[in-house]
Amino acid sequence: SSELTQDPAVSVALGQTVRITCQGDSLRNFYTNWYQQKPGQAPILVIYDEGNKRSSGIPDRFSGSRSGNTASLTITGAQAEDEADYYCNSRDSTGNHVVFGGGTKLTVL
Amino acid sequence: QVQLVESGGGEVQPGGSLRLSCAASGFTFSSYAMHWVRQAPGKGLEWVAGIWYDASNKYHADSVKGRFTISRDNSKNKLSLQMNGLRAEDTAVYYCARDWGMIIEGALDIWGQGTMVTVSS
Numbered sequence: 001s002s003e004l005t006q007d008p009a010v011s012v013a014l015g016q017t018v019r020i021t022c023q024g025d026s027l028r029n030f031y032t033n034w035y036q037q038k039p040g041q042a043p044i045l046v047i048y049d050e051g052n053k054r055s056s057g058i059p060d061r062f063s064g065s066r067s068g069n070t071a072s073l074t075i076t077g078a079q080a081e082d083e084a085d086y087y088c089n090s091r092d093s094t095g096n097h098v099v100f101g102g103g104t105k106l107t108v109l
Numbered sequence: 110q111v112q113l114v115e116s117g118g119g120e121v122q123p124g125g126s127l128r129l130s131c132a133a134s135g136f137t138f139s140s141y142a143m144h145w146v147r148q149a150p151g152k153g154l155e156w157v158a159g160i161w162y163d164a165s166n167k168y169h170a171d172s173v174k175g176r177f178t179i180s181r182d183n184s185k186n187k188l189s190l191q192m193n194g195l196r197a198e199d200t201a202v203y204y205c206a207r208d209w210g211m212i213i214e215g216a217l218d219i220w221g222q223g224t225m226v227t228v229s230s
Binding site for chain 1: 144146153154155156159166168170204209213214215216218219220221223224
């Protein structure tokens with residue numbers, strides 16, 4: 001399958017930890033990447049290389065991991081500025097196409 | 110600084126054509142794969158097409174295959190998307206994005222600000 005499934009919405013209390021998940025068969029074979037998008041802005045790459053790398057300027061409260069066909073983006077100590085849409089992506093089963101999850105809207109309460 | 114700037118968006122009638130361009134600066138354009146990604150109003154991100162660093166391989170999403178063509182001119186640091194047979198469902202903001210690899214790896218580390226394409230009669 002080339003689909004990546006994300007929960008449409010997740011909420012977290014300020015300062016607490018939240019995990020955003022992404023499920024898909026292709027994640028077993030290809031790295032998962034995570035993007036943050038705020039309203040009216042282009043997406044920003046947050047985590048890539050299967051959680052091994054954070055983009056420049058991204059706080060270390062953001063981390064990534066994978067278990068089987070499920071990848072996770074964890075925000076440890078969520079801040080108000082983390083409220084955004086988060087998308088996972090990877091490659092499809094051929095390795096030649098890129099696929100995105102449907103996105104998760106994170107609300108920080 | 111590293112920058113991608115899209116242009117060419119606008120309003121077009123169903124069945125019409127548009128050509129989007131993306132001007133790259135601040136990095137060695139010829140060393141990276143490039144992509145087009147779109148986002149319909151209020152919707153999520155959808156990958157449209159990708160091309161290897163040397164243009165030797167290019168790939169298109171099934172939703173645009175046969176209608177859209179990605180290309181690049183490394184001598185001009187420019188990425189293009191030729192869009193023919195446009196449909197209402199192609200209405201979206203179109204982003205140009207850099208892959209962190211020379212071939213398609215999928216980690217899009219630099220994005221442009223996007224250009225809006227509206228298909229309407």
